[in-house]
Amino acid sequence: MDVFPAGHPLLQAQQLKHTFRTGRCALQSVNVTIHAGEMVAIIGRNGAGKTTLTKHFNGLLKPTAGTVLVGGQDTRRVSVAQLARTVSYVFQNPDHQIFHGRLFDEVAFGPRNLGLSGKELDQRVASALDAVNLAAYVDRDPAELSRGQRKRATIASVLAMKTPVLILDEPTSGQDYQESRQIMAILQQLHQQGHTILLITHDMELVQEQAQRVLVLGDGQLLLDGSPDELFRQASLLQIAGLRRPPIIDLQHRLEELGLTASVPTAESLAAALASRIQQGPSVHVDPTPGRNAACP
Amino acid sequence: MPKITIDNLSFAYPDTSTEALKEIQLTIEPGEFVAITGATGAGKSTLLRCINGIIPHFQPGTLQGAVYLETSAGRSAVGRVSTPHLARYIGSVFDDPEGQIVSPIVEEEIAFALENTGVDPTQMDERIQHALDDCGIAHLRQHPTNRLSGGQKQRVAIAAALALAPSILILDEPTSELDPDGTEAVLHVLSELHRQRGITVIIVEQKINLLAPLCDRLVLMDQGRIVLEGPPRQVLRQADVFTQLGIELPVPARLMHALVKEGALPPLDSPGAPPVPLTVDEAYTLSQALLTGS
Amino acid sequence: MSLSIEYIPATSPVHKLHALTKLAGALTVLTLSMLMGTPVPLVILQLALLGIAAVANVHQELLGAMKGLLKVAVVLIVLQVLFYSEGTALVPLFAGLAITDQGILFGVTMALRMLVIVSSFLLFLMTTPTRSTVLSLVEYLKVPYDYAFLFITALRFIPTFIEEVHLIRQAQEARAHDFSGGAFSRVRSLFPLALPLVSISLKRAERMAMAMETRGFGLPGRTHYRLEAPEAGDFLMMLLMVLAVVIISLFL
Numbered sequence: 127m128d129v130f131p132a133g134h135p136l137l138q139a140q141q142l143k144h145t146f147r148t149g150r151c152a153l154q155s156v157n158v159t160i161h162a163g164e165m166v167a168i169i170g171r172n173g174a175g176k177t178t179l180t181k182h183f184n185g186l187l188k189p190t191a192g193t194v195l196v197g198g199q200d201t202r203r204v205s206v207a208q209l210a211r212t213v214s215y216v217f218q219n220p221d222h223q224i225f226h227g228r229l230f231d232e233v234a235f236g237p238r239n240l241g242l243s244g245k246e247l248d249q250r251v252a253s254a255l256d257a258v259n260l261a262a263y264v265d266r267d268p269a270e271l272s273r274g275q276r277k278r279a280t281i282a283s284v285l286a287m288k289t290p291v292l293i294l295d296e297p298t299s300g301q302d303y304q305e306s307r308q309i310m311a312i313l314q315q316l317h318q319q320g321h322t323i324l325l326i327t328h329d330m331e332l333v334q335e336q337a338q339r340v341l342v343l344g345d346g347q348l349l350l351d352g353s354p355d356e357l358f359r360q361a362s363l364l365q366i367a368g369l370r371r372p373p374i375i376d377l378q379h380r381l382e383e384l385g386l387t388a389s390v391p392t393a394e395s396l397a398a399a400l401a402s403r404i405q406q407g408p409s410v411h412v413d414p415t416p417g418r419n420a421a422c423p
Numbered sequence: 424m425p426k427i428t429i430d431n432l433s434f435a436y437p438d439t440s441t442e443a444l445k446e447i448q449l450t451i452e453p454g455e456f457v458a459i460t461g462a463t464g465a466g467k468s469t470l471l472r473c474i475n476g477i478i479p480h481f482q483p484g485t486l487q488g489a490v491y492l493e494t495s496a497g498r499s500a501v502g503r504v505s506t507p508h509l510a511r512y513i514g515s516v517f518d519d520p521e522g523q524i525v526s527p528i529v530e531e532e533i534a535f536a537l538e539n540t541g542v543d544p545t546q547m548d549e550r551i552q553h554a555l556d557d558c559g560i561a562h563l564r565q566h567p568t569n570r571l572s573g574g575q576k577q578r579v580a581i582a583a584a585l586a587l588a589p590s591i592l593i594l595d596e597p598t599s600e601l602d603p604d605g606t607e608a609v610l611h612v613l614s615e616l617h618r619q620r621g622i623t624v625i626i627v628e629q630k631i632n633l634l635a636p637l638c639d640r641l642v643l644m645d646q647g648r649i650v651l652e653g654p655p656r657q658v659l660r661q662a663d664v665f666t667q668l669g670i671e672l673p674v675p676a677r678l679m680h681a682l683v684k685e686g687a688l689p690p691l692d693s694p695g696a697p698p699v700p701l702t703v704d705e706a707y708t709l710s711q712a713l714l715t716g717s
Numbered sequence: 718m719s720l721s722i723e724y725i726p727a728t729s730p731v732h733k734l735h736a737l738t739k740l741a742g743a744l745t746v747l748t749l750s751m752l753m754g755t756p757v758p759l760v761i762l763q764l765a766l767l768g769i770a771a772v773a774n775v776h777q778e779l780l781g782a783m784k785g786l787l788k789v790a791v792v793l794i795v796l797q798v799l800f801y802s803e804g805t806a807l808v809p810l811f812a813g814l815a816i817t818d819q820g821i822l823f824g825v826t827m828a829l830r831m832l833v834i835v836s837s838f839l840l841f842l843m844t845t846p847t848r849s850t851v852l853s854l855v856e857y858l859k860v861p862y863d864y865a866f867l868f869i870t871a872l873r874f875i876p877t878f879i880e881e882v883h884l885i886r887q888a889q890e891a892r893a894h895d896f897s898g899g900a901f902s903r904v905r906s907l908f909p910l911a912l913p914l915v916s917i918s919l920k921r922a923e924r925m926a927m928a929m930e931t932r933g934f935g936l937p938g939r940t941h942y943r944l945e946a947p948e949a950g951d952f953l954m955m956l957l958m959v960l961a962v963v964i965i966s967l968f969l
């Protein structure tokens with residue numbers, strides 16, 4: 127993105143506070159800066175304030191105290207439509223986003239507003255739908271798609287805009303394994319091309335595999351701003367924030383007790399380590415309680 | 424406690440050329456815990472809608488075959504019982520929790536089904552509190568329902584179904600927007616209800632790594648058909664079907680399959696093969712056994 | 718300004734009134750406004766409604782809605798003024814038409830009446846959950862609940878429609894749709910959606926019926942967690958309403 131060189135502070139929340147009309151204080155003094163070209167995961171308990179925070183970055187919510195800057199501009203001074211040229215947003219609930227009777231129009235809506243038309247528009251829509259495996263549904267009414275398909279439709283409509291920043295509120299919720307990996311692959315590709323990506327998720331495996339930086343929110347406050355490794359090492363933080371280690375990390379930690387290590391934790395690499403250890407013979411392994419095998423299945 | 428018999432069920436939505444369900448044959452015994460999984464668009468929600476009567480009572484389309492509820496009093500087709508009457512047996516959580524909420528305040532939402540089914544008002548406070556506790560939203564009891572976060576709405580929908588304690592609970596991806604803690608808590612509550620009260624649980628989920636240790640039966644769907652079903656340890660042996668359908672094989676099972684490939688374990692269908700591990704704990708125990716040479 | 722008209726939960730005395738009382742209230746206001754043929758009593762009635770809104774703590778929403786209705790009111794007045802021919806001509810217009818004193822009076826009265834009626838129903842909808850209305854219709858007026866739904870769908874149609882428009886507007890803005898052309902461009906951007914909007918709003922009503930039925934609504938022997946029965950205050954209010962109608966119809 128030529129407008130925002132990599133490393134340029136792109137999204138900034140300064141002393142950001144948001145109190146809803148009901149009196150509920152959903153964000154209390156959040157300070158965070160996202161730089162151009164970053165890929166950031168936002169995680170935390172239900173009700174922690176994740177959606178509230180990200181909606182400040184596309185201007186749908188305005189701070190009740192503090193400031194939010196997008197590309198250096200105060201969001202209170204710019205219209206949502208203007209901001210949408212920089213930041214596109216996938217809503218948590220797809221039904222809050224879809225309003226056309228034909229999938230093509232739904233996906234074409236954003237790019238049209240950016241001034242695209244004709245062949246280029248068709249091509250953008252086609253490739254976005256292709257990316258989320260919905261090409262076959264281009265003429266269907268989005269209301270007649272399954273929930274997972276509807277969510278992917280909203281992702282396509284944002285992919286087609288190719289804005290410098292993409293914010294996705296739980297993009298892989300309700301997706302099967304293959305689809306969520308594919309969605310992540312597309313986001314990685316965009317990230318490689320220089321797009322800035324912010325995603326909210328509850329999928330810890332995805333955080334571990336894909337994010338460079340994680341923001342952990344708890345009760346409207348930023349509990350951690352660091353790497354996934356940092357996060358998964360802090361047992362107490364995991365507990366406070368209602369998080370879990372992904373099963374593979376869990377297994378890795380458990381097998382470390384048996385003296386097994388793998389540089390990249392996957393079931394396959396752990397199995398390989400285990401197999402080679404077995405080939406070396408049981409004598410190499412110093413089991414503190416050798417008699418325990420009676421308890422095995 | 425009714426038994427559910429799905430007999431040669433096919434369904435096509437109006438104006439569509441392909442059927443969303445094709446010749447589904449499935450019997451669910453009273454008190455079974457069944458987990459259904461499959462790719463998006465496989466027909467999972469459609470199947471649940473046929474069981475709780477939304478199809479055919481609310482959703483038009485072409486329906487063939489039938490779903491029967493069988494009690495000691497006799498057998499009746501779901502399509503012939505009115506939806507409110509079905510609610511006496513069946514509690515549902517939709518895939519779209521927000522669309523399910525009808526009351527302005529959380530506690531009223533939980534009370535709603537209790538009132539409809541004629542529960543004694545003096546019992547309601549306790550049941551409401553219990554359901555809210557189980558779903559971790561006791562602090563939201565007086566909260567307006569339209570001002571909740573996505574996951575909080577989903578928890579309200581689950582609590583509303585739990586409070587009713589019906590004989591059959593049908594849940595369509597109930598944890599899709601829940602945090603990891605909440606997901607575990609909700610699945611734990613379901614498994615407890617199932618264990619203690621013998622409630623039939625039918626749940627559609629993508630998170631099979633969490634469900635495999637809890638369910639009696641795992642059902643894999645693809646393109647409107649049931650591709651594979653059986654006890655989880657048996658189903659999880661067929662790694663190739665999972666790969667083919669693009670469904671994630673849980674980590675413990677993956678470890679075992681990898682161990683077979685490495686030659687550290689005999690093929691899974693050979694007589695001496697150990698059972699497929701369902702949890703990280705079981706995978707650990709298996710690895711330990713291998714290392715110590717048992 | 719948000720024009721989202723929905724039930725606004727609060728614990729005001731107005732919220733506490735029974736749904737039937739508030740429905741009767743809205744119907745009373747409707748009757749009174751029909752009886753009143755001059756602007757002054759209608760203005761007083763509108764002020765009274767604002768007072769009630771303030772008690773219910775929904776005055777901001779009502780004022781917001783009134784702002785929107787003002788535009789409709791202006792159109793109403795202009796039309797009446799142009800095409801009303803009785804009374805003394807003040808300004809002659811083309812084709813034998815003229816602006817007359819009675820035309821102005823009539824236009825203003827019509828506009829005020831519209832404002833009063835819509836406000837009273839909005840007030841009812843903002844302080845009464847849909848579910849309570851359906852329940853009271855079914856339980857106390859013995860309306861079959863299919864019809865109760867039909868009634869409430871009709872009544873709630875405009876607010877549901879507005880909510881839907883609100884959601885769509887957010888979705889449009891979030892995808893760079895510029896409304897800077899003002900009210901006209903807003904309306905125009907919704908125009909191609911008019912049909913889908915109607916179907917979306919109807920689907921919402923149907924989804925509500927489905928959600929209620931799958932949870933046993935309509936079974937005999939319903940119990941009540943918090944009994945929503947009319948109380949003494951409700952009967953007093955209803956009595957006052959009847960009195961108001963009688964007295965005002967005698968004096969006007």
Ligand SMILES: Nc1ncnc2c1ncn2[C@@H]1O[C@H](COP(=O)(O)OP(=O)(O)OP(=O)(O)O)[C@@H](O)[C@H]1O
Pocket residue numbers: 146147148150151152170171172173174175176177178179218569570571572573574575600602
């Ligand atoms: N419109 C609203 N009015 C009042 N309170 C609200 C509103 N929307 C959300 N809240 C409250 O603000 C808090 C933060 O909500 P938010 O939607 O940001 O949570 P979240 O982290 O996105 O949660 P989830 O994972 O469940 O989506 C919650 O406690 C919620 O109840």
Ligand SMILES: Nc1ncnc2c1ncn2[C@@H]1O[C@H](COP(=O)(O)OP(=O)(O)OP(=O)(O)O)[C@@H](O)[C@H]1O
Pocket residue numbers: 269270271272273274275300436437439443461462463464465466467468469470518
């Ligand atoms: N109302 C409808 N009208 C027409 N077709 C529909 C409708 N609802 C679903 N379908 C189609 O039927 C098929 C099965 O949908 P269903 O919702 O049962 O899938 P699912 O397995 O629940 O998927 P997901 O995991 O995304 O929820 C899909 O191809 C979908 O596009």
Ligand SMILES: [Mg+2]
Pocket residue numbers: 176177178218295572573574
């Ligand atoms: Mg959220």
Ligand SMILES: [Mg+2]
Pocket residue numbers: 272273274467468469518595
């Ligand atoms: Mg589904």
